Amino acid sequence: MLFRNNKPNVAKPTKNELMKTIKDSGSIDIGVFEPVDKNNIRLVKQELDKLVRNGDVSIVVIKSKS
Numbered sequence: 235m236l237f238r239n240n241k242p243n244v245a246k247p248t249k250n251e252l253m254k255t256i257k258d259s260g261s262i263d264i265g266v267f268e269p270v271d272k273n274n275i276r277l278v279k280q281e282l283d284k285l286v287r288n289g290d291v292s293i294v295v296i297k298s299k300s
Contacts, residue, residue, distance in 0.1 A: 249296055252294070252296075253266070256294075265281060265285075267281070269298075
């Protein structure tokens, strides 16, 4: 049963599980920038600009709870 007591039964994947699933899905190039903070935001913006010039890009953003 997918729903119990009107609450969805959804498993939250870890970051590593999510990356493994994405990598296993086919010919996808993954770049990881971790952590992104004000010291390296310029580098991340440059990489995004390069990727967008070459075609469509999907971005996954994960924020820590701290």
